[in-house]
Amino acid sequence: MLDAFSRAVVSADASTSVLSGADISSLKGFLAEGNKRLDAVNAIASNASCIVSDAVAGMICENQGLIQAGGNCYPNRRMAACLRDAEIVLRYVTYALLSGDASVLDDRCLNGLKETYAALGVPTTSTVRAVQIMKASSLAHINDSNTEANGGKRFRKMGSPQGDCSALTSEAASYFDRVISALS
Numbered sequence: 001m002l003d004a005f006s007r008a009v010v011s012a013d014a015s016t017s018v019l020s021g022a023d024i025s026s027l028k029g030f031l032a033e034g035n036k037r038l039d040a041v042n043a044i045a046s047n048a049s050c051i052v053s054d055a056v057a058g059m060i061c062e063n064q065g066l067i068q069a070g071g072n073c074y075p076n077r078r079m080a081a082c083l084r085d086a087e088i089v090l091r092y093v094t095y096a097l098l099s100g101d102a103s104v105l106d107d108r109c110l111n112g113l114k115e116t117y118a119a120l121g122v123p124t125t126s127t128v129r130a131v132q133i134m135k136a137s138s139l140a141h142i143n144d145s146n147t148e149a150n151g152g153k154r155f156r157k158m159g160s161p162q163g164d165c166s167a168l169t170s171e172a173a174s175y176f177d178r179v180i181s182a183l184s
């Protein structure tokens, strides 16, 4: 498992070079923007149960066969496994975002997941749909752009200081996209 720092060292070592000025300034940026990163991780982590249950409910709403006999969220044992899996994926996305590197997500969550799902008959398109909803909702929480209209009774603003979150937002988006492409 790597993070932004060990990744820079491993890459430099692979080409038997010292860390470049660009490597160092990118790590300086990582440190300087550290509080923003922590706010982004907190925005996902502290809304995780809402993000997960909303995504799985949305996925089922769009495809109700999932909770009928023969569907992969039927019976309750499978429904519980599905909710648990969505929570696992979201948790590993937060780890990747915190460390600034996808390796923890790749190695400990995604490695072999597609094959496991194929063996168990867990439908990929539905899983991808749930991940897409978690992505939309997580990015809205990071940017505090979630709305009462979509949030309903559970609407909650993080109230983080407003600033330029575009780089962190696209980094977070890339981790969700990684999950989607690993399963597709």
Ligand SMILES: CCC1=C(C)/C(=C/C2=NC(=C\c3[nH]c(/C=C4\NC(=O)[C@H](C)[C@H]4CC)c(C)c3CCC(=O)O)/C(CCC(=O)O)=C2C)NC1=O
Pocket: 056, 066, 071, 072, 073, 077, 078, 079, 081, 082, 083, 085, 086, 088, 089, 108, 109, 110, 113, 116, 120, 122, 123, 126, 127, 130
């Ligand atoms: C460390 C990381 C880690 C991951 C990622 C993980 C995934 C994982 N999901 C599983 C099952 C499962 N996963 C689902 C998920 C779903 N079904 C649907 O229809 C939806 C599309 C989807 C939810 C979004 C279901 C229903 C099962 C149980 C399948 C079965 O037993 O028939 C299993 C089989 C063993 C078990 O049931 O616990 C594993 C290993 N386990 C891990 O330890």
